[in-house]
Amino acid sequence: MHDGIETKDKASQALTYPFERGPAVGGEAVDIAAGVKWMRMPLGGPLGFINVWAIAEPGGWAVVDTGVSNPQTMDAWRAAFAGPLKRLPVTRVFVTHMHPDHIGMAGWLTRKFGVRLWVTRQEYMMCRSLSADTLREPPQDAIQFYRHAGWDEEAIESYRARFGAFGKAIHPLPDSFHRLRDGEEVRIGDHVWRVVMGSGHSPEHACLHCHDLQVFITGDQVLPRISSNVSVFPTEPDGDPLSEWLTSLAGIKSRVGDEVLVLPAHNDPFFGLHARLDQLIEGHETGLARLRELIAEPKRAIDVFGALFRRPIVPEILGMATGESLAHLNCLVARGRAVREPDAEGVDWYRAA
Secondary structure (H helix, E strand, C coil): CCCCCCECCCCCCCCECCCCCCCCCCCCCEEEECCEEEEEEECCCCCCEEEEEEEEECCEEEEECCCCCCHHHHHHHHHHHHCCCCCCCEEEEECCCCCHHHHCCHHHHHHHHCCCEEECHHHHHHHHHHHCCCCCCCCHHHHHHHHHCCCCHHHHHHHHHHCCCHHHHCCCCCCCCEECCCCCEEEECCEEEEEEEECCCCCCEEEEEECCCCEEEEECCCCCCCCCCCCCCCCCCCCCHHHHHHHHHHHHHHHCCCCCEEEECCCCCEECHHHHHHHHHHHHHHHHHHHHHHCCCCECHHHCHHHHECCCCCHHHHHHHHHHHHHHHHHHHHCCCEEEEECCCCCEEEEEC
C-alpha cells in the first residue's frame, strides 16, 4: 500500500528543485516558508524516508504526517523535539492519509501531547478496519481474489504468511478524530490552509494548500519522481481507483495554481505542479494504451506487468504490482475498452473489447 513501483512515465524536465540538500533523516529540519519546517523520518526499503512537516502555532507545532511506527521513528521524533522543534509541544496532528508511513505514529504523538488527530473520515475508518486484520487469518475472499488474478499456490502461501502486517506498522490509533472535509479552510498558526481532496491512491486523501505562503502539501497524491501506487484490493475487487485518481489529478490542476512550491511525501520539494500533473495523467493514459494493445490476446493480471512497470516484479512487491495492474484493467473495463472473462478454474482473463 506504499508507493515505490516506478511506472513507465517520463521524468519531466519542467520540474525544478529549489533546495540543494534536504534535512538529514531524523533530527534535522529545513525551513521551507515562514513557520514551516521540513523533516524526514526513516523508512526501510528503496524510498529511505518520508517527508513530514511542522507548522508553527502559538506555543507549539502542528505536524503533518508522522512516519511509520517503529523505534527508529520514535527516536527521530525525540531528536526533532530536542533540536529544531525547540522542545515545544505538538498542538495538532494532521495526516494526509491512512498508509502506515503517514499515520503510523499519529497515535503516539496524539497521546504524548494530549492533542487531536485531524484526518478525513474515510481514511480514519479504513485505517481502523485494516488494523483490525492484525493476527487474523486471511479471509477466503482475499485468497480467491488473488487466485482470480492468476497467483500460484506458492504466492498464495506467501500472502497467508504476510497477511495482517498493516496493523503492525501503526501505533494504536486515537479513539477519536477531527474530520477534514474537501474545500474547508483551516487556520494553522498565522495562515489559512485549504483542504484539497484526492482519491485513487487512498480513499479520501487530504492535501493542504496555503495560498499566502504559496506552498502545497501533497502527501502521496502528487510525487515528483515516482508515480503513486493506485491499486485494486480484495475488499473492492470491481473498484476503479485509477479513474478516480486521474479525475482528482485534473481537479487539483483546476484548483491549485502552478506557482506553488509542492511539498511531497517522498523525494524533494519542487516547482512545476501543473507539468507534473499533466505528466502523471499522460503516463497512465499511455500505460492504458499499451495495456490494451497487449490484451489483443487474452491475458491475466499477472501477465501484464511489463506494460506498466520499469523493473522486474519480485515476490516482495507482487501484491502491489497485481493491485496496480488490476486498477488499469478495471479502468479499461469501465471505459468499455476491455472485457473480463473467467476460465473453468475461475482465473480472470482480460481481452480488448
